[in-house]
Structure formats: C-alpha cells, structure tokens
Amino acid sequence: MRIAVLSGPNLNLLGTREPALYGRTTLGEIEAAVRTAAAAAGAGVEWLQSNHEGALIDAVQRLPGSADGALINAGAFSHTSLALRDAVLAVRVPFVEVHVSNIFAREPERRRSLLADLAIGVVAGFGARSYLLGFEALVAALRDGR
Amino acid sequence: MRIAVLSGPNLNLLGTREPALYGRTTLGEIEAAVRTAAAAAGAGVEWLQSNHEGALIDAVQRLPGSADGALINAGAFSHTSLALRDAVLAVRVPFVEVHVSNIFAREPERRRSLLADLAIGVVAGFGARSYLLGFEALVAALRDGR
Amino acid sequence: MRIAVLSGPNLNLLGTREPALYGRTTLGEIEAAVRTAAAAAGAGVEWLQSNHEGALIDAVQRLPGSADGALINAGAFSHTSLALRDAVLAVRVPFVEVHVSNIFAREPERRRSLLADLAIGVVAGFGARSYLLGFEALVAALRDGR
Amino acid sequence: MRIAVLSGPNLNLLGTREPALYGRTTLGEIEAAVRTAAAAAGAGVEWLQSNHEGALIDAVQRLPGSADGALINAGAFSHTSLALRDAVLAVRVPFVEVHVSNIFAREPERRRSLLADLAIGVVAGFGARSYLLGFEALVAALRDGR
Amino acid sequence: MRIAVLSGPNLNLLGTREPALYGRTTLGEIEAAVRTAAAAAGAGVEWLQSNHEGALIDAVQRLPGSADGALINAGAFSHTSLALRDAVLAVRVPFVEVHVSNIFAREPERRRSLLADLAIGVVAGFGARSYLLGFEALVAALRDGR
Amino acid sequence: MRIAVLSGPNLNLLGTREPALYGRTTLGEIEAAVRTAAAAAGAGVEWLQSNHEGALIDAVQRLPGSADGALINAGAFSHTSLALRDAVLAVRVPFVEVHVSNIFAREPERRRSLLADLAIGVVAGFGARSYLLGFEALVAALRDGR
Amino acid sequence: MRIAVLSGPNLNLLGTREPALYGRTTLGEIEAAVRTAAAAAGAGVEWLQSNHEGALIDAVQRLPGSADGALINAGAFSHTSLALRDAVLAVRVPFVEVHVSNIFAREPERRRSLLADLAIGVVAGFGARSYLLGFEALVAALRDGR
C-alpha cells in the first residue's frame, strides 16, 4: 500500500508559526512519525510540501498509478483553490483531509473547504496528531475497499 | 479516566436509517466497540442516546464531576441547538465532536456545527469508525493534559 | 390501512388560540371528524399531539410497522426542527403535510417547511378542513400505491 | 354556483411534459373530472388555459360578475408575474391555488408564489388530483360564506 | 407636438380596483382630462392601454416617427419587464414615468422601476393627477429641447 | 394657505454644483419662482435651507400651527436620516417630496428615501421645475382635503 | 396578583456558569429575592426552570387562569424557539422579558429575541437585578391595566 502525503503553503513553518495555534511539532517530526506508522502498517509513504499551487496540482495529477490513497492538508488553498479541487476531482484517488488546527473554531472563510466533500472524511484540531489519526483512518478505509 | 459518550436524535436508528449514507453498523455495535477500546485504555464509559434536546442538556450539565472528557455526536442538534451549545459552554468539559457521515459533503445547513468551535477537534465521515478515532484522539488529548 | 396523525406544538390550543387566524374548531373535534372519515374509508387512526420535539421524533421513529402512512402538522417545528426532518428521512413512511392556516400568507420564516419536500403533497389554509382534505389525499395516494 | 378554472403556461402539455414529475394525466382528462365533480355539486365550470400572461390577466379581470370563485394554477407565472397578482388583487374573487407537482420539493424560485398569500388556501403535489381536492375545498369554503 | 400615453396591465380597472389605494377616477376620465390638457397645449395624443407585455413592447417600438415624447405608466411591468426596458432603450424616445399610487410607500418589489433611470423624471402618488402633472412636465421638457 | 419649503444640505449650491446633473438654476431663482406661483395661488411661503440635520428637524417640529403643508427636498438626508423621518412622523403635516435630479438614475443608496413613504407623492428629475410641479401637486392635494 | 416566573435552559447553572459574564448570584438566590419583593407587593409567585422546550411550552399554556402576568427569561430558546413564541402568542398573557447578560453586547444570533416584540418591554444586562427590575416593571404595568 502506497500513501502520498501532500501539505500546502506555510506548513513548512509548523512548529515556529503561531505555536499557540498550531503547536510546537515541526513538519519534519510529523513526517518521521507518519513514516514510523506507515512502516508498522506495511505501507510506503510519498511526502511533499509546497507553497506553490501549481506544484500541488501537478502532484495530485501524478497520484494515479503512484499511490493507493492520499492524506491532504492543503492549508489555505483548502479554502480558495478551485483548481486544486478540479485536480482532485479528475484523479479520483481516495483521500482523507487533515488540518492541524480546529478550522471550525476560526474565521468564517476557513470553515469552508473546497476539498472536503470529495474526501472520505475529515480530521481537524488535534495538532500534529491529526496526521496520524488521518493516516490510520485512511489505511482502514483502503483496507475496507473504500 | 471516565469518558461520557453522548449521541443525539435519530442516532438510535444507525444501521437501518439511510444505510447508503450512514452505513450498516448499529449504535449498539458502536457502543460495544467503544467499550472494548475503553477497557484496553483503562477508561470507563458513560453511554447516552436521546431524541430529546432537554435530556441531552441535562446530561451535559451532569458531566462535571462524573466525566473527565466527552465524545459528542449531537446529530441534527449540532446545527440548530443554541441551548445545547450553552450547556457545553457552561460546563467546560473537554470533548471531541464526531459525525458518522462527512457533514462537509452534505447540505449547507449541516456544514455549520454550533459545538465545533468549543471542541478539541472534529472527526467526521468515517462511519462507525469516527467514534473510535474520536475516542482515541480524546484519550490522547486528556493524557497530554489538554 | 392504518394512518397516524401527528400534531405538533400548540395545536392542542386550536379553537381558543387566535381564532381569527386558526378558526374555532378544536383539535378534539378535528380528531372526531378524521376518525369518522377513516371509519368510512375502512382505515384505522393513530392520533398524537405533543409540545415536545423529542416526543414527536419518537413517534415518527415508531411509524414503520405501525402505520401505512401519516398526516403530519408539525406546527412551528415544521420551520425549525432539522431533527424531526431527520426522523422523517430515516423512516421513509409516505405522508401528507397539512396546515390549518395558509402559511404562505404569513411571516417569511413560516413559509419554509423543513418537511414539505419529503411529503407527497401539502394542503394548507382551509382551517380544520385541511386535515380532512389531507386525509383524503393520503388515502388516495396510498391506494395508488404511491 | 359558478367556478372558473384557470391554468397557466405549459399546462396544456400535462401528460406528456416530464411525466416523472407531473404524471400522465392530460389536462383534458382533468377538465372532464372537474366537470363531473362540479355537476355532482350543482356548480357550473368556466375552463381556460393559456400560455399568454395577458390573456390570463384578461380572464381574471372578467371574473367579477361571471364566477363565484376560482381555482388557479398559474404555472410558472405563479412565481414571476406581479401583473397577474395585481389582477387578482383588483378583482378580489375568492380562489384556491393548486399545483400538480409538490412545488416545495423543487428549485428555490418555484417555492415562492406571488398569488398564495391572496388565496384561501393551497393544495400542491397530488398530481391531477390536486385540481379535484382544490375544487372540493373551494366549494366548501364558498358554502361557508368565506 | 405628438404625445403617446401608454398604460400597462390592470390600469383599465382604475376606479374600481382597490379604490382606497388608487382612487375612484377611471382611466377613461383620465384620458379625457389629458386630451383636454393636450388640446390646450396644442399637442396630439396617442392613447393605449394593454394587459399584454408584448403589445406594449410593440407600441414602444412604433414610437419613433409617430410621437415626440411619451408618458408611460407600465403598472406591474415597471418592476419586472426587462424586455419592455429593452424596447425603451432601443427607441430612445424621451418620456416621463408616472404612477397613480406612491410606489415608494408600497412593497419592496414595487419600489424599483426598470424604466425610471431611462426617464426624464418620475411623478408618483397623486392619483389621477399624476398623469396631468407628468404631461405638463413632459411638454415643458420637450419645449426645452431635452 | 401656508406652505413651508424645506431644502437640505448642499442645495444652497444649486446652479454651481455639478451643473450637468443638477442644472444651472440657483436656489434663489427657484425660491422666486415658487413665491410667484404661491402668490398666484393665494398661498404664503416659508422658505428654509440648511446643511444642519438638527436645524431641519427643528424646522419640521415647528410645522404644526405654522404651515398647512410642506414641500421637502432633504437632499442627502433623504437617504440617511432616521431622525428627520421621526420628526416628519411626529408632526404628521402633509407634504410632497421633490428632487432636482432623477434619483432613480443614480447610485443605489440614493434610490431609497426614508421620507417617501410618508409623503403624498414624489416628483423627481425635472431640475428646478420639480419644485414648481411639486408645489402645484401639494396645493391641489390640500384643496382636495387630503 | 399572581406572577409566573419562567426561566429556560442552563439558567439553573447561574452563579457557576461563566461567572465573568453572568455573575455569581445563583438562581435560588434570585428566586428568594423575587419572592421577597413579591411579598412586599402583595403578589404570589409561580416559579419554574426547565431545560426542556416542551416543558416551557406546557407552562406557558397553563398561564391563563393561573397567572396575571409573567416574567420570562427563555435563555437560548429566546433566539431559536418559534414554538415557544407560538405558545406566548396563543395565551396572550402580559409579560416582561428579562436577560441576565446584556444580549446586545453578544454574538449576533443572541441579539434577536423571538419573544421580545410580544413583551411589554425588555430589561437586559443588570445581572440578577434584571429579574427584580423586570418584576417591578411588570407589577407597575399590570396595575396600570396594561
């Protein structure tokens, strides 16, 4: 089982950016924890972070054939990028959406995700642990054949 | 560690109500799975389902002193009950919000939860597994002292 | 053929409440008239009125197995109760919505019913007679196998 | 007792137009059924269908002196014609509004009727039978002196 | 100087339609008064009333070559007919808009006129006299070469 | 018969302010013309212009006992001053609203007048002549006992 | 003179719930103070608090015959319960609305009360004293025969 993990703009700053809101765990530490969990589950991990919308669209377009499922945290693009939504619609790879902060406790424009209705489900608000819970949920869903 | 699990209106019909949307697992089966996970985690479980808004408010008011945290799936009341929100605001017990279906893929009035900004985080869309993932997230957050 | 007739909050006051708007016939008189019509049609009648949203949800959940169709006048809950809508969605029993007053000649928030799109049809504005017309329409629709 | 029955645009296509939505009964068959019911009730029937808004306004203007009440299904003009509303306001003949489909289960712009607040009441969603139920309701209301 | 006076739907009912709102003067009496004023001003009058939107559009299209200016009371079409607006835009004949009632004291949808921004000016609320004041204003504006 | 004519902010600049929009006649010339018309009609005129909302409210409060009717052009306060509306509501002196420009051909916030629904009627768009037409309409309405 | 005092959801938590917002006086202490004031005024007091919307509707329906006036603090139901509004409309008992916090300084959805336009008046923001001021206002209004 191959899992792609895509992270959007400014997530490379995790751990230093507004720690009261996002926590002190860095994206590198999250990657290590996800890779550990993946190894335990016998899954491979493809990891990408980018601040460029086009690079994320390119990455989504490469998913078919290279991944069985994806974990996507598109950051601010979750709320604004119709083009990223189109890419996800086009490839139809099953994915789980994760957010580090509880987007439902934030400003109105962050409560709407343009990807969420295409996802299997959403996990938000548990800090770095959101990635791990989302990974677990994704693997289980893929095993159920969903 | 004592965990209360509160489920709102029509969740007693899980497994028979719109199975294409909500799955075929019954609420009783979910309760059994959560109790198993709780036992493994050394936690006690208080379980309640009600179709009555007042009964759910009463239950939330009883949380302080009887539970360390809660798992709440308020069903349709999530979207309409300001009184239930007030109860949660009053008791300030840490909780995780769960939904069986992916509420972000549904009608607009179901995408707004009056409880979510008060929660530690939200898990939605994974069917019966949402309860288990939410339980896991809640226990971890309580252990972190959150 | 078994028909359940469910009436929501404040309908127990019919005949005394704002008679210029709702007329002078009491709910008891309406019940008697519906029972007479039902007897003529060879149908049984289950009758319930409640001011409690939870009690109405419980009643809707009991419909499968106990009624072939329902006549529902949810009163003010027609306009506000997403939980009642969920119950009706869950049981999928055919029903006709009735209103004593012409809700289309009233305030904006009373012109939207959260149940109406799930109903076979709607009868509104004919005072106590709305129940009888709705009953007639329901029986005919059930006989047509709808 | 003289009853005018006015039907608006495209209702001449009933039975062939979107039968899944509107049923297979033609407007001619409905006219025959209403005339039968009228004969039984000792009432005369004036019947008109037109696709022209002006023709319907002219017809409404002729109602005083020629009809005791009216059954009006203005079709799409129900939702858009302020001029037809003005005509109904001007003549003040008592009428019942009917719709073949359940307009409350359709697109938002069809859920608002510019005539409904002027009507005695509304019957919608029972296919061809809506005309018969509306006719029955109208005759009863006129007999009550309303 | 030739003046066309165009009146829209239901204005043929003036004097009988809602007299508390529109007064008791008939459209025939208004026509006579306008013709008297026109004779005094040495102007000819073309008079038309129709309940048909298409007939009014046809009449507007005939204005160039047959009238130097127009007095238009489009009734309810003032608020809804984009096609009538297009006709007025196309012919570019100077005109004054008149209303018998004070449309600014009525329902919101009657406070917006689709013709008013194309008119020289607007006179509203003075009953039958609105036509005479509007006629006077139009003649003066045409004499000013406007 | 005594008529008060009240003009609001910036109308003292008429003739010099945006002449393409408001014309080249000054407010002094309009006052002279209204006084001439009043003399011919045997009416007295009280004339006031102010840029101060409070001064206009004071003036409206003095109307009962000192004027039989009023001509009001409140300028920009027409669109924003709820306090001026309250003053007009309180004194209940009959009045006609006039505007020099055609407010219906201007920006949206100028198309709503907070006074218009309280007026007998409205005259707008005829430049300086709006005052004279409004004066004529007011005198006629007062003579009709309105 | 008999006065009913009805308090809605979560008001049983007064004194412990968000004391920075609601103060430290308990509902029991308020009841004692109101009873003292009532004794001084020669009035009897009926006291009820409930978290159940249906129970509050039942209580309002019992008012005629058992109370001359009411003091109502419906808590969150003030903002959401059309059914409670209907009950108050039906019984037409004079009442004063009170709120412990200044609802006008809170979130938008708490600034609209579905009961306030039916009340004699509103007192909000004075903590526990709101009940006493409202009681005083109610007794005075009843004595004035209002």
Add this chain to the structure above:
Amino acid sequence: MRIAVLSGPNLNLLGTREPALYGRTTLGEIEAAVRTAAAAAGAGVEWLQSNHEGALIDAVQRLPGSADGALINAGAFSHTSLALRDAVLAVRVPFVEVHVSNIFAREPERRRSLLADLAIGVVAGFGARSYLLGFEALVAALRDGR
C-alpha cells in the same frame, strides 16, 4: 434536418437599436445568411421572431415533430421567463443558445440565463456572427447524435 430559429423581444430592431452594442446587421440579413448556410448544409429553416412571451412559448411547444433542433436567442426573456424555461424543459428538443452581445460584459441581471443550463452550449458576443457559429455548432452536435 430541420432547424427552428427563435428570436425574442426587440430583436426585430437589430441594426437600428443601440448599434454600438448590437452592430448594424439587421435580423433580415441574419435570416438570409442562416438560410444560405442551411441550404449548404442541406437543412431546412423555420424562422420566428416575436415580442410576445406567449407566442414564443407556443412556438417552443410546436417544436417536437416539426424540428430536429433549435437555435434560440430569447433576448430579455432569457433572463426573466420561467414560463419559457418550462416550455423548453417540456419539449426537450436539443438547442443552442445564442446572443448577439457579450452578455457577460453587461449588467448582472443579464449574466444569468434561465435557458443556458438546458442548452447544448452557448455562443455570445460575436454580433450577427453568433447566429452562424451557433447554427454550425448545432448542426455538428445533431450529426454527432447528441
């Protein structure tokens, strides 16, 4: 192959009406060009222009049996006529929507077409050539069996 070409209100003025916006080609010249193209394609043409909404609805109702496809430029009715939309919905004849001007560069109410979602496609903004491009697109689509 038989093609009906329907043109709505004011299109008979093409060439004289606002030429800066609509160009100088008349509707007669467009008809000639379309007939030439149709002859080349071996297709017959039925041509209709009307300012009357009802006449256009009648024409749409006649399409089944008399035309294989239609080219529709409903002018201002594109934006307002729900009844015309109903007619098109009822007959389900494949059609292409054309507009002479670029409606997307115009006022907001002209940017929404009530017909466009029912069309195969839309061609707008190319002046008289829009009819020819639309004709070409329609013939090709019909040949593809769409």
Add this chain to the structure above:
Amino acid sequence: MRIAVLSGPNLNLLGTREPALYGRTTLGEIEAAVRTAAAAAGAGVEWLQSNHEGALIDAVQRLPGSADGALINAGAFSHTSLALRDAVLAVRVPFVEVHVSNIFAREPERRRSLLADLAIGVVAGFGARSYLLGFEALVAALRDGR
C-alpha cells in the same frame, strides 16, 4: 453622585408625538419624576435634550469630570450615529440605555443600537417609566462599583 440624562432627537415631542406608540407623558414630566427620584437617592441630575447630533456629542465629551454615570436615550441616533458611539467609546463613562417604546417590536433598523453593547444594560418598552427603571438600575450599578 451626579447623573447626566441625555435625550436625543424628537424626544422633546414626547406626549404629543404618536401617543399610541410613545404614551402621553411629556419629557418635562419625566424630568420632574427623575429629579424626584434622584433627590430621594441623594443624586444630582444634569438634563439635556437636543435634536442636533453634534450637540449630543459635545455633551458626551463633557461627561468625564462632570458626571459619575449617564442615562442615554439617543432616539433615532441610537441606530445611525457612529460618531455618537465614538464619543461614548472615548469617554468611557458608565451608562444605561433607555427607550420609551419597545424597540424590539419595531422596524428592523430600530432593533440595532450602536450604543447598546457599550452600556451596562438596556431598559426598553415601559413608556416614561423606562427612564425611572433605568435610573434605578444605574444608581445600583454605580453603588456596586461597576
């Protein structure tokens, strides 16, 4: 203890202005009653009414140093004057907002007060007595050190 009482536009007309809505007590009578109550409470009263927004702003700016608290009924300026709100924000003198009528039973634009969220609390709807109840509430709050 020194209390300033500020009343805004048109309140000088109390007792004569729309008595069905505002009652028959004059502002002079209210002033006398407040002065009597103040004397009993050992407080001094500064009294001002003005129709001029600027005069009220000046008065609010003078409050620090001259008053311990204020009673403010800004009339229509409550709903429109951001400048008055700024003055109140700047001086930060504790105040109670009062309204003679029940503003919650009136038009929407009167239900929003630009001052209310800055006030200790609000009293509305009790006619002249609103001033006395507000005075009582203010004195009590100042005594509590609020």
Add this chain to the structure above:
Amino acid sequence: MRIAVLSGPNLNLLGTREPALYGRTTLGEIEAAVRTAAAAAGAGVEWLQSNHEGALIDAVQRLPGSADGALINAGAFSHTSLALRDAVLAVRVPFVEVHVSNIFAREPERRRSLLADLAIGVVAGFGARSYLLGFEALVAALRDGR
C-alpha cells in the same frame, strides 16, 4: 496572423478526466485540430498549457508583440484569478474565451468568469469543438479589425 492558445489547470487531463462531462478528446488532439484549421486560415499558432497561475500570467504578458489575438480557456482560474484578469487587462490583446463544458449548467461559482467581460465573446459547451468554433470566431473578428 499569429494566434496564441492558452489553456489553464487540469486541461492537460482532457480525455481522461470526467469524460462524461468533458468528453474523450485529448488536449493533444485538440491542438492538432486547431493547428490544421490555422494552417488552412494561414495563421500561426502558439500553444501553452500550464497548471501554474504565474506561468499563465507570464504568458499573457508576453502576448503583445508575439500574437495578434488569443484563445483562452483558463479552466478553474477563470473563476478565481483576479491576477490573471489584471494581466489580460494590462495587455489588451483581443481574445475569445472558450470552455469545453457548458459552464452555465454547472455549480454557481463556475458560472462567473473573471475574464468574460474582457473577451470579444464566449463559446462554451461544445466539447473539443469549442476550441475550433472559438478559433473561427477569433479569426473572423480579427479580420473585421475588431
């Protein structure tokens, strides 16, 4: 004559992405067809597709001097990219907007194009043929000197 053809995000997936909506023709096949048509028209073609908004802006900025006109299908950026609109505004090269699907039959946010009011015209809904029809329309418009 040199024509640039710019295609935005995800259009490289044409033929495989949601074929029910977008058809089975690939972008490569469309390019070949456009080049053939261009050769026949004696025009050169510059072809670009990119998923990167910045790359498309760069390309638009290069148009002056390198192309006489453009065919633009900006995909999802049509609906969201104000920066792309600014680029088109800045270079003022004549262009035609094309869409493969009928955007007017899709979700509301896809019905608004930020480029369309700047285009000569729009062609949408004819699958791969939209490019050819748009090319034909562009060449004709350029030949007309538009």
Add this chain to the structure above:
Amino acid sequence: MRIAVLSGPNLNLLGTREPALYGRTTLGEIEAAVRTAAAAAGAGVEWLQSNHEGALIDAVQRLPGSADGALINAGAFSHTSLALRDAVLAVRVPFVEVHVSNIFAREPERRRSLLADLAIGVVAGFGARSYLLGFEALVAALRDGR
C-alpha cells in the same frame, strides 16, 4: 499654496481617547507639526475641527476660493455622511484622506469610506504621522498639477 485641514467628530479628544488605538499625541500637537511642515513648504494652513456634520459641510463649501487643496479626516462621518460626500463632490477641491488608526484593521463599517473614492489617495494607520505624510503627499500632488 493654501491648505485646509478638516478634522471631524471626536478628533479633539486625540491623545486622551483610547490611546492604545489612537496614540498619545494631541490634535494641538498635530496642528503644530503640520504648521511647521507647511511653513517649510511655503504653504498656509486653515485648521478646523468640529463635532457637527453641518459645520463640516459649511467648511467644505467654503473651500473653493480659499484653499488650493485639503487634508480631510472626517472621523466617523467618513463612514456615514452622504451629505458630506455631496459637499466634497460639489466643490471638487483636490484632497487627501487621512486616518490616525488603520481603519482596515477595524470593524467592517469602518472599512468603507464615503469620501475615499473622491480623494487623490489615502494614508491610514500611522498615528499622528498620518497627517504629516498626507500633507506631504498633497503638496506633491498639487505641485504636479493634479
């Protein structure tokens, strides 16, 4: 070169009013600094502050003939006074708008200025320095002949 500096309501409180938001520099100190800068630039300064909208309108009306340009900080009237906007429109004197606080970081109703689209430009958020920067920008723009 003569420059008028107009400051609106509550700006006389600068330095004492909400210093965290507006700073501790008084308006007198700002005036002194502007006069120093003006002297250095060889410009004369006319200085006015008022809490009265009418006084500010009067001042704007006096600008032509007495000033070559203006610096305007209308305070809260920036957001509400259409009459002040009209005065500025009428005199057409070039001006720069300044704000002490960053109005873009404040409540929504403060983010819209009714004057800003008439200004050369806007400077906001730099405390007392906003006046100096605005003065510098104004002088430079006047020197450029703008």
Add this chain to the structure above:
Amino acid sequence: MRIAVLSGPNLNLLGTREPALYGRTTLGEIEAAVRTAAAAAGAGVEWLQSNHEGALIDAVQRLPGSADGALINAGAFSHTSLALRDAVLAVRVPFVEVHVSNIFAREPERRRSLLADLAIGVVAGFGARSYLLGFEALVAALRDGR
C-alpha cells in the same frame, strides 16, 4: 536597517499597463527612487517582483533574519490570497502596505485587502510616490520601535 520591498503580479508592467490608472513611471524607476531614499536613510533594500504566488510566499517566509521591515504591494493577490496572508501572519515582520492606484475608488473586490489588517498602515493612490511615502512611514515606524 534592512528593508524588503515585495511587488506582486503585473507590477512589472507599471508604466505601460493602463497608464491612465497607474501612471507612466516604470517599476525600475520606482526601484531606483526607493534605493536612493534608502541610501539617504542608511538602509539596505532587498527588491523582488513576481507573478507567482508561491514565489511571494517563499519570499515572505525568508524575511525573518534577512529584513527588519517590509514594504508590500501584493497587487491582485492582496484581494485573493489567503495563503500569502498566512505567510505574513507566520513571520510577523512589521510591514507597510502600498498601492499605486487608489483602491478605494475601484471595484468592490479590490477594496478589501487580506493583508491590510496585519500592516502598520496603508498608503494608496499616489502613483509611484506611494512607494516612497510608504518607505518613509516604515522607516519612521521602525525607528519608533514599532
């Protein structure tokens, strides 16, 4: 003191793009002027312009450690890029926002900046000079320790 100056999409076209709106000064000339001012102030300048949102986000992320403050003109991204806002939020470097045109005199979607509430202040509308004024304001604010 090190200052970064970041310019967004299409600003490389300054001087040629819509000169009536943006002026004739090129971005290169502005850079030279800013460098001259910086040299005089003893400050270093880092200069970047990009049409790529991701490149701007990368640049903002590099600010901490490389610049003491920034001057940001994000062009169209000011109004649409939540991701750029997130980057600015994350790095918390003090900055001034500048715009060449007066964005308050433009279309509504350009009047809202997603960055402005995070800035020290805003300078807009002075053409190329906006950069210089903004630079001056930034240096002064940094010297004040803000």
